Amino acid sequence: MAISTERQRLLTLRRQIHTANAAYYQGLATGYTDAEFDALLAELQTIEAAHPEWVTPDSPTQQVGSDLAGHGFVSVRHTIPMLSLGNTYSEAELTNFDGRLTRILGEPVHGYVCEMKIDGVALSLRYHDGELSRALTRGDGTHGDDVTVNVRTITAIPPWIDGAPAELEVRGEVYMGLTAFARLNERRMADGEEPLANPRNATAGTLKTLDPREVARRPLAFFAYEALVDGTADTPHHQTLARLVRWGFPVEPHHQRCGSIEAAIDYCRRWREARRDLDYLTDGVVLKVDDPTQRQAAGFTAKSPRWAIAFKFPPDRATTTVERIEVQVGRTGKLTPVAHLTPVTLAGTTVSRATLHNQDEIDRKGVRQGDRVEIEKAGEIIPQVVAVLDPERPDRGPCFVMPTACPACGGEVVRDPDGVAHRCINIHCPAQREAVILHFASRRAMDIEGLGPALVAQLINAGLLHDYADLFSLADHREAIAALERMGERSTDNLLAAIEEAKQRPFARLLFGLGIRFVGEKTAYLLAAALPSLDTVASADEETLQAIPEVGPVIAESVRRFFADPVNQALLRRLREAGVQVEATPEEKAPDQPLAGLTFVLTGALSRPRREVADWIHALGGRTTSSVSRNTDYLVCGDAPGAKRRHAEALGVPILNEAQLAALAGVRE
Ligand code: IVH
Numbered sequence: 001m002a003i004s005t006e007r008q009r010l011l012t013l014r015r016q017i018h019t020a021n022a023a024y025y026q027g028l029a030t031g032y033t034d035a036e037f038d039a040l041l042a043e044l045q046t047i048e049a050a051h052p053e054w055v056t057p058d059s060p061t062q063q064v065g066s067d068l069a070g071h072g073f074v075s076v077r078h079t080i081p082m083l084s085l086g087n088t089y090s091e092a093e094l095t096n097f098d099g100r101l102t103r104i105l106g107e108p109v110h111g112y113v114c115e116m117k118i119d120g121v122a123l124s125l126r127y128h129d130g131e132l133s134r135a136l137t138r139g140d141g142t143h144g145d146d147v148t149v150n151v152r153t154i155t156a157i158p159p160w161i162d163g164a165p166a167e168l169e170v171r172g173e174v175y176m177g178l179t180a181f182a183r184l185n186e187r188r189m190a191d192g193e194e195p196l197a198n199p200r201n202a203t204a205g206t207l208k209t210l211d212p213r214e215v216a217r218r219p220l221a222f223f224a225y226e227a228l229v230d231g232t233a234d235t236p237h238h239q240t241l242a243r244l245v246r247w248g249f250p251v252e253p254h255h256q257r258c259g260s261i262e263a264a265i266d267y268c269r270r271w272r273e274a275r276r277d278l279d280y281l282t283d284g285v286v287l288k289v290d291d292p293t294q295r296q297a298a299g300f301t302a303k304s305p306r307w308a309i310a311f312k313f314p315p316d317r318a319t320t321t322v323e324r325i326e327v328q329v330g331r332t333g334k335l336t337p338v339a340h341l342t343p344v345t346l347a348g349t350t351v352s353r354a355t356l357h358n359q360d361e362i363d364r365k366g367v368r369q370g371d372r373v374e375i376e377k378a379g380e381i382i383p384q385v386v387a388v389l390d391p392e393r394p395d396r397g398p399c400f401v402m403p404t405a406c407p408a409c410g411g412e413v414v415r416d417p418d419g420v421a422h423r424c425i426n427i428h429c430p431a432q433r434e435a436v437i438l439h440f441a442s443r444r445a446m447d448i449e450g451l452g453p454a455l456v457a458q459l460i461n462a463g464l465l466h467d468y469a470d471l472f473s474l475a476d477h478r479e480a481i482a483a484l485e486r487m488g489e490r491s492t493d494n495l496l497a498a499i500e501e502a503k504q505r506p507f508a509r510l511l512f513g514l515g516i517r518f519v520g521e522k523t524a525y526l527l528a529a530a531l532p533s534l535d536t537v538a539s540a541d542e543e544t545l546q547a548i549p550e551v552g553p554v555i556a557e558s559v560r561r562f563f564a565d566p567v568n569q570a571l572l573r574r575l576r577e578a579g580v581q582v583e584a585t586p587e588e589k590a591p592d593q594p595l596a597g598l599t600f601v602l603t604g605a606l607s608r609p610r611r612e613v614a615d616w617i618h619a620l621g622g623r624t625t626s627s628v629s630r631n632t633d634y635l636v637c638g639d640a641p642g643a644k645r646r647h648a649e650a651l652g653v654p655i656l657n658e659a660q661l662a663a664l665a666g667v668r669e
Contacts, residue, residue, distance in 0.1 A: 006047060010054060013044040014131060017060040018152070018159050038605055045640055058126075058133025061640055073145040073208065080169060080231050082124055082138045084303055085286065087310035091265050094287065097309045098261035101289065104298055104306065110291045113237045114267040115255040116275065117284040117310050118223055120175030121203050123151065127168040130161045137207065147207050153216035158248040165229045170249065172224035176203050177279045180219035186453075199281055210627060221280070224249035237290045254278075257290060268311045275313070276348055284312035316347035316377045319389065324369050325356065325400050329408040331435030333424040337362060337400060339373070339385055347377045354383040358420045359402045369397040406431075417554055427515050428467065428567055434460060436515045440468040444521055445513030446502040450495045458484045468513070469571050471499050472578030507532065507584040510575075516562045518555045526550055527559070529597070532584030534572060538563040549597070593621025594665045601628050603645060604638030607658055620665050628653055636661050 017040055041060065048055045055061070088094065101109050122138040135151035136144030151157055154174065161168070176184070176199040185196060196202040206218040224244045226233065233240060238257045245251050254271070258264040268285045275282045289295050289307035298307040321342045328336045337356040344351055354375050356362050365385060367373065372389040402422045404413055411426030427436050437456050441448035448471070459465035462484065464477050474481060475496050482492040505513075508528035512521050519527070530548045531537045537559070545556035562568055576582050600617055602610050602624060613636070614624045628635060628647040635648035635655045648655055656664065 006051070007054070010044065010047045010051075011129065011131075013040055013047070014059060015160055016040055017044065018131065038609070041605060041640070056128060056133065058128055058131060061642075073147060075139065075143045076134070076136055076146045077143050078124060078136060078139075078141070079126065080124075080228060082122060082141050082144065082171070083300065083305060084141065085308055085310045086304045087284070087312050089312050089314055091268070091311075094265055094268070094309065094311060095261055097287075101294075101298055101306065105294055109261070109289055110294060111289075112258045112261070112264045112287045113241070113255055113290050114258055114264050115225055115241075115286045115288070116252045116271065116278070116282045117286045117312070118173040118175050118252065119200050119281040119283045120173040120223075121200065121207060123147075123172055123174050123222070125151070125157065125170040125172070127161055127164055127170065129166055130164045130168075132157070132159045145208070149212050150207055150209065150215040153212050154220045154222055156220075156222040156250050161247045164247060167230060169226075169228040169231075170224050170244065170247075171226040171228070172222055172249070174203055174207060174220055174222050175199060175280055176206075176219060177221055178281065179279055180221070184219060222250055223252045225251070225286070233292050233295055235292060237288050237292075237295075272313050282313070284310050286310050317374055317386065318344045318346040318351070319372060319374055320344040320351075322367060322369055322371045322373055322385075325362075325367070327403060327407050329406055329424055329429065329431035331432055333406075333426075333429060333432050335402060335406070335413060335422040335424065337402070339367065341373075341375065344375070346375060346383060351375065351377075351383050354385050356385060356400075359400075359422065360420045362400050366391055368399060371396065423517075425517065425561075427562075433467070437465065437468050437471070439515050440513040441471070441502075442513070445509050446505050447509070448495075448502045449498045450491065451498070454486070455484070455495075467571055469574035469578065472503070472575070472580065474499060503578065503580045505581065507534075507581060510534075510580065510582065511537065514562070514572075516559055518558045523550065523555060528584050534576070534582035538569075538572070595620040595622030597621075598633040599623045599625055599631055600634050600636055600661075601625055601632050601644060601648070601653075602636050602638075604641035606636070606638035613658075617661075634661070634664070 017037075044059070045061050048059065048061055086097075088097070098109060124136045124138070124144065125132060126134040126136075132148075132152070134146065135148045135157075137147055138144055151174075152159060178199065181196070181199040181202055184202065188196065196205065202218070203220060206215055206220060209215050209218075225241070227240045227244055235243065238255075241251050241255060256267055258267055264285075264287050271282070271285055287309050289298060295305075295307040298305070300306060322339045323342060324340050325337050326340060328338050330336060337358070339354045339356050341352050341354060356365075356367060366388055367385055368388075371391075371393075374386045374389060375383045376386045377383045402413070405411065406413055406424035406426065406429055408431035409424065409426055409429040411424050411429055413422050413424055415422050424432070426432075434453070434456055437460075438451075438453060440446055441451040441456075451471075456465065459474070459481070462480060464470065464474060464480060478492055478496065481487055481495070482489050487495075506528070508525045511528055512519065512524035526548055527537060527545075531540055531544075540559070542553070542556040542560055545551050545559055546553065551559075563572075572582075595617055598621075600622055602613055606613050617624055625632065628644050628651065630651055630653075632648070632651075632653045635644060635653050637645055637648075637655050637657060645655065647653075
């Protein structure tokens with residue numbers, strides 16, 4: 001092949017592999033069988049072997065396709081430091097900023113571009129020959145975390161760009177839209193998980209998630225706001241934004257070129273209110289000098305560019321009175337103190353309640369019933385109490401103390417051993433009923449299709465469902481169910497069939513679904529492997545429980561407490577009578593199998609598709625996970641391994657080739 005054709009082929013292969021990886025991590029069809037995918041990778045390796053000078057760190061051979069889920073995040077030096085931005089809350093400061101620039105430049109600023117300041121997480125995206133090669137968070141400005149693998153799952157970020165300069169850096173903000181955030185939290189609560197605090201935390205947490213498939217499920221969005229060619233902005237900023245759009249990046253659509261600082265100030269005033277109609281959070285406006293020559297002349301201070309400034313919107317605040325403090329029981333049993341306020345208008349809505357989070361937070365702020373308080377809505381969706389305005393008032397009420405009995409059921413309240421939350425530990429507490437049932441029915445537990453929050457709420461209200469054992473007698477109420485909102489005959493039959501089918505779920509899933517505190521999916525599998533029936537788990541003492549890998553005193557105590565409870569015992573009896581599978585299947589009783597109790601990670605090109613090797617390991621009782629950690633027993637390594645091999649070496653995890661794996665399993669290949 002002529003050099004240029006070969007080079008072309010190399011670029012095409014990289015693009016195809018990157019696209020397939022991105023699709024894979026989003027749970028979409030890649031368009032290739034495993035064998036075809038492996039063939040693409042092998043062809044790329046052949047070309048690179050002949051031209052080592054073409055090997056770049058962004059090549060999939062260096063990152064090894066589905067290997068991408070590294071363990072932890074590597075801190076990488078920014079090619080161009082990510083500086084911060086000077087900011088102000090005052091219009092007079094904006095005028096000063098303009099005056100300062102005029103003096104430095106020796107001429108008036110030719111114009112500004114005003115952009116919304118998106119409240120998310122800053123990203124730097126490097127494109128090499130048009131291919132996304134690296135995505136870093138801002139970090140400390142000098143070094144950022146390499147989140148390339150996760151960023152590849154964000155559909156708003158193009159994995160390659162046609163007609164881009166050879167070396168390009170795009171900067172922008174990853175964020176989560178308000179509707180998407182609300183939906184995510186609804187789903188989390190339906191699954192019995194804590195809601196996330198605000199879209200920014202949700203975004204930052206997601207970017208740092210170790211499993212890219214999980215990242216792909218989260219609704220992350222992106223707005224690009226800078227493009228650096230050879231390290232600098234090379235066109236007027238308003239043209240750069242247009243160019244970013246042509247390259248396929250989303251750009252916040254409300255940016256505007258302003259001919260003077262007065263026009264820019266006017267823009268800030270308008271958006272202070274208008275921003276409330278946007279489906280994403282903004283905390284201000286960024287004013288940027290438009291002309292690249294003027295930008296260069298203005299330069300930088302040690303911390304930030306002199307050619308830009310952030311005008312921050314003041315957080316919306318109001319003053320009101322705490323009429324009383326009430327404790328709410330969340331669907332996971334968490335007790336949250338809530339301040340009931342004299343209604344007050346804040347950011348265009350009437351606020352009559354504010355969360356006080358937990359006992360520690362109340363102690364820190366010193367909030368008591370009757371206090372005058374300042375409340376704020378900033379990057380948060382829920383209003384917060386900022387401060388008590390009259391802490392010296394002589395006739396103040398008593399300090400708040402969390403109740404020792406659950407306000408919803410009178411059950412025992414305990415403080416989380418690992419945190420600040422107080423929790424009602426009675427799973428029959430009516431406040432938790434819905435979440436407990438939804439957890440039982442959730443995909444990773446008993447997987448009852450069609451049983452969502454709306455239906456569970458209706459069934460509870462209709463008196464047909466009090467606990468999860470009731471699910472198995474719903475067949476006796478077919479007509480009543482069919483009469484529920486959005487049900488009907490067909491949906492009812494489907495639901496009843498799904499419930500019937502769920503009786504056969506593996507024992508570990510049942511254990512997970514029971515909702516025993518601290519028994520997550522993994523613990524449930526370990527418990528089921530060691531104690532393969534409901535009877536043996538129920539009768540196990542703490543010593544027996546603690547002998548199981550990863551089960552410590554907290555889990556052991558929680559399991560023991562769950563099974564000692566007479567109400568739970570009756571519940572389990574009903575599950576058993578309904579015909580629910582309460583024993584481990586032969587595969588779950590993994591201890592007899594050659595690879596039982598061992599965790600493997602696969603990497604590199606193996607002789608068979610990776611999925612086949614993984615299935616084979618599972619059939620022999622082993623487990624596979626996607627990333628190397630201290631809990632990995634062996635790394636099984638094929639040709640062209642990537643970062644995982646380095647991680648395994650660094651952690652001292654033994655590395656096997658396929659023949660050694662077969663030997664370990666006692667099988668001759
Ligand atoms: S420009 C050196 N434009 O604000 C200038 N930043 O406080 C680089 N941000 O870390 C930033 N929207 O995370 C710029 N339209 C926008 C922005 C924006 C949000 C964030 C960004 C940055 C922080 C600075």
